[in-house]
Amino acid sequence: MKALFLESPGQYPRFDVKEIPLPRIESDEILIKVQACGFCYHDRLIISGQLKRGVTFPLVLGHEISGLVVKRGCHVKDLTPGDRVVCLPTDACGLCENCGKNKTNQCNKGIALGHNAQGGLAEFVKVRAFSAIKIPDNIGWDQAAILACPIGVGLEALSLVKAPKTKQIAVITGAGGGLGIHLVQLAKMKGFRVIAITSDDRKEPIILEMGADQVVVNEEIGFSEIINAITSDEGADLILDTVGSPLWPQTFRSLSKRGLLITLGEVTGEEIRLNLAELIFRGATITGHVGVSKNSVVESVHLVHEKRINPVVWKTFPMENILDASKSLGNQNQLGRIVLTPNWI
Numbered sequence: 001m002k003a004l005f006l007e008s009p010g011q012y013p014r015f016d017v018k019e020i021p022l023p024r025i026e027s028d029e030i031l032i033k034v035q036a037c038g039f040c041y042h043d044r045l046i047i048s049g050q051l052k053r054g055v056t057f058p059l060v061l062g063h064e065i066s067g068l069v070v071k072r073g074c075h076v077k078d079l080t081p082g083d084r085v086v087c088l089p090t091d092a093c094g095l096c097e098n099c100g101k102n103k104t105n106q107c108n109k110g111i112a113l114g115h116n117a118q119g120g121l122a123e124f125v126k127v128r129a130f131s132a133i134k135i136p137d138n139i140g141w142d143q144a145a146i147l148a149c150p151i152g153v154g155l156e157a158l159s160l161v162k163a164p165k166t167k168q169i170a171v172i173t174g175a176g177g178g179l180g181i182h183l184v185q186l187a188k189m190k191g192f193r194v195i196a197i198t199s200d201d202r203k204e205p206i207i208l209e210m211g212a213d214q215v216v217v218n219e220e221i222g223f224s225e226i227i228n229a230i231t232s233d234e235g236a237d238l239i240l241d242t243v244g245s246p247l248w249p250q251t252f253r254s255l256s257k258r259g260l261l262i263t264l265g266e267v268t269g270e271e272i273r274l275n276l277a278e279l280i281f282r283g284a285t286i287t288g289h290v291g292v293s294k295n296s297v298v299e300s301v302h303l304v305h306e307k308r309i310n311p312v313v314w315k316t317f318p319m320e321n322i323l324d325a326s327k328s329l330g331n332q333n334q335l336g337r338i339v340l341t342p343n344w345i
């Protein structure tokens with residue numbers, strides 16, 4: 001089979017398509033013919049060399065995988081060749097203590113696809129059957145690829161938050177991005193009044209269509225002034241930040257007393273300054289979130305099947321054009337996820 005290997009990361013990363021043997025599946029595993037693979041910021045950080053921990057090269061990237069089951073191990077009962085599936089980004093065992101508590105992304109025998117094991121930018125990928133979730137026919141392959149990350153990841157982040165009382169405000173930064181556009185929908189579904197922050201006013205109509213109550217275009221004035229004006233200086237109860245340091249300290253300044261700031265993305269890796277007295281004064285909580293459990297992916301599949309959440313794919317690129325996809329990520333026009341599709345001959 002063919003697979004796209006990242007041979008070396010850095011400013012001028014080198015990729016190579018190679019012919020390799022089909023993965024051999026164990027009794028609890030399935031073989032999947034990849035149909036689509038989302039392109040995540042995580043991938044770009046590996047390509048640029050900024051993310052090194054646990055990664056060895058050459059590496060086949062991609063953890064947002066949808067595909068068709070083509071083979072199953074002798075102990076696999078609930079999946080059969082021909083089933084359409086989405087994979088958990090962390091291939092989990094389903095048997096350990098953490099999996100038993102639905103912390104499948106912290107599985108004791110977890111394998112991070114496209115990070116420390118072969119990912120989805122290949123003709124085929126193998127995972128334990130536990131880590132594949134069936135998807136209905138009304139969800140296309142490109143949309144299916146993003147059901148776990150980013151949609152399930154967003155759902156899991158919102159599960160950290162108590163159901164809002166009336167009129168509680170959630171601010172979503174990077175609202176046009178692959179994660180942000182789904183957080184807008186999910187926060188609205190959970191009952192928040194959603195204020196979306198974007199860098200480009202051309203995205204406003206679609207972000208409103210996706211459920212935002214208000215869109216703030218981040219210009220020179222800084223959005224924290226606007227959030228505080230909108231909220232009569234109360235600030236937002238919840239901030240879901242997908243951008244990170246470039247928007248600091250505006251995100252923090254937009255937070256209400258006893259508010260919660262969840263960091264889900266960091267696009268530049270810069271350090272930030274924080275006056276701890278301000279943190280104390282606000283009684284605020286700042287936390288990070290990563291990963292997705294199986295239960296959240298199952299819920300994501302259900303919500304998309306019921307058309308309560310709309311998976312937004314911005315563009316698709318052939319897998320071999322990954323460098324073009326990587327350059328496009330973070331582009332001013334981006335609205336939704338970039339998805340890579342197989343183009344093997």
Ligand SMILES: [Zn+2]
Nearest residue numbers: 040042064149
């Ligand atoms: Zn991802």
Ligand SMILES: [Zn+2]
Nearest residue numbers: 093096099107
């Ligand atoms: Zn486990």
